[in-house]
Amino acid sequence: MRQLHFLLLLFPFCLSAQGGFVSSNLPIILIHTNGQSIPDEPKIDAVMQIIDNGPGQLNNINDAPNHFNGTIGIEQRGSTSNFFSDKKPYSIETRDASGEDMDFPLLGMPAESDWALLAPFNDKTLIREALIFQLSREIMPWAPRTRLVELFLNGQYEGVYMVTEKIKRDKDRVDIAKLKATDLAGDSLTGGYILKLDKTTGAPNEGWISPFPSQPGGWQTTLWQVEYPKPADLQSEQKDYIQQWITGFESVMNGPDFAHPDNGYSKYIDVPSFLDFTLINEMAKCVDAYRISTFLYKDKDSNDPYLHAGPVWDFNIALGNAGYCTAENPEGWIIDFNQFCPGDNWVVPYWWPRMWEDPLYRTQLKQRWATLRAGPLSDTNIFGKLDSLTQLLNEAQVRNFERWPVLYTWQWPNVYCCGSYEEHVAFMRNWLKARxxxxxxxxxxLVTFETPGSLKETEVFPNPSADFIYFTLPEYSYSQADLRIFDLNGRLMEQVQMVSNTSLFTYDARRLPAGLFGFQIIQEGRVVKSGKISHIP
Incomplete structure (x- = not known):
């Protein structure tokens, strides 16, 4: 430790001779490992200093470190982003003088000890993840906060990096109950948990293989990993509980009544979080969405009994930056990944696209998209943030690409290969506009009121009607069916159970205002009839 403190005194002088680098409008991070190579794991001891003179101020390489000046643990992080990148991403842990974890408010973000230093490399705009995280923070309860910086490692300039909050249980991150080793029964056992669908590289997690194939008829399996609690802290009773809970959800999604209003998926999941997670990933057309780098969490039941989708993570090959499985095309839903790449090792678990079979879920997606487009995901907000980020990097991006001259070389899995920084940004902008x-x-x-051809024999009469409307459906009994009524914007007006021992059901249209409405009849989780009805005074 004395050697590390000695380095704290010498380190600034070792950097003053960096050729051409004088100052930056971004914070400057200086890390020295005392000659050690940084492994994939475990973390090694290092020294970190940060120069940050505040908003609107230049940070000079010869300034004294005025934000952080102390010890850290550091290791390489990432899977694909690490393998395909010469510019390595890192995980860091702020520590006190005795080497213990120490919470610290890095660069104005809430105090914590665990951070990621993300390294945009194949994303030649350098801002894809920063942009999506910024937008997500306006939509979701939490998405990672970030700060763009310039990094020196052992005296060598390493380019533009992004200090990022890691996904972690914390009152300022994923705000769920702390699960203690003694929480083995009752309400305390029910949460909180953070789960992950991902590759198995990186830090080992406890987990299990789903008993259901990832896709019907496929050979792939779904690995559920417990991100929190960590393996050393997770008790067998806790793992058994969350595994059984998730398997219960999967069983419902694999059954005929998955869309039942009381006993279907809405009994298990927080639907609004799934809508937002879906729409932000669809907007970015993230090729990893739903299957890799996908997080979900569950609090304890007394706080919130539902499974939440998110937080979002990993968008460096989104927004038109992945040339495979149709991700390069601004058209099409990425939820349909399995249709285009059914042989991939990591396919979308069946329950994600199954939700889209429910007309009510699709209706809610449509409504939520309209709401977001009028606010956080408006063109004005999206492209305003994009412009602000690129302006922020106006000078730093030049130095970054002097260090990493990749603007005119193909890097996996680029769609647009070669051009200036401005041309790479323009490509992403145009792709996003088309998307x-x-x-x-x-x-x-997403909401249609047209009936499949084989079901068009169904009669709805009288239509228009001033009072009652009768529904008949050949070969079906309404003993286990639901009728959903929508306005023409797709908003659900009413849902009623069609209780009848015959194929005739009577609906009292007097409950509706005058006008034209869409309807859908749901039986065994599928639409067996849809169309329009008219109520007249």
Missing amino acids: LEWMDANAKT
Whole structure:
């Protein structure tokens, strides 16, 4: 430790001779490992100093470190982003003088000890993840906060990095109950848990293989990993509980009544969080969505009994930056990944697309998209943030690409290969504009009131009607069916159980205002009839 403190005194002088680098409008981070190589794991001891003179101020390489000046643990992080990148991402842990974890408010973010230093490399705009995280923070309870910085490692300039909050249980991150080793029964056993669908590289997690195939008829399996609590803290009773709970959810999603209003998926999941997670990933057309780098969490029942989707993570190959499995095309839903790449090792678990089979879920997606487009995901907000980020990097990106001259070389899995920084940004901007236009047009078709051809024999009469409307459906009994009534914007007006021992059901239209409405009849989790009805005074 004395050697590390000695380095704290010498380190600033070792950097003053960096060729051409004088100052930056971004915070400057200086890390020295005392000659050690940084492994994938475990973390090694290092010294970190940060120069940050505040908003609007330049940070000079010869300034004294005025934000952080102490010891850290550091290791490489990431799977694909590490393997395909010469510019390595890192995990860091702020520590006190005795080497213990120490919470610290890095660069104005809430105090914590665990952080990620993300390294945009194949994303030649350098801002894809920063942009999506910024937008997500306006939509979701929490998404990682970030700060763009310039990094020196052992005296060598390493380019633009992004200090990022790691996904972790914390009152300022994923705010769920702390699960103690003694929480083995009752309400305390029910949460909180953070789960992950991902590859198995990186830090080992406890987990289990789902008893259901990832896709019907496929050979792939779904690995559920417990991100929190960590393996050393997770008790067998806790693992058994969350595994059984998730398997119960999967069983419902694998059954005929998955969309039942009382006993279907809505009994298990926080639907609004799934809508937001889906729409932000669809907007970015993230090729990893739903299957890799996918997090979910559950609090204890007395706080919130539902499974939440999120937080979001990993968008460096989103927004038109992945040239495979149709991710390069601004058209099409990425939820359909399995249709285009059914042989991939990591496919989308069946329960994600199954939700889209429920007309009510699609209706809610349509409504939520319209709401977001009028606010956080408006063109003004999205492209305003994009412009602010690129302006922030106006000078730093030049130094970054002098260190990493990749602007005119293909890097996996680029779609747009070669051009200036401004041209890479323009490509992403144009792709995103086309994506938003496609989603605007196709979100409207998520709710349809057209009936499949084989079911068009069904009669709805009288229509229009001033009072009662009768529904008949050949070969079906309504003993286990639901009738859903929507306005023409797709908003659910009413849902009633169609209790009848015959194929005739009577609906009292007097409960509706005058006008035209869509309807859907749901039986065994599928639409067996849809169309329009008219109520007249």
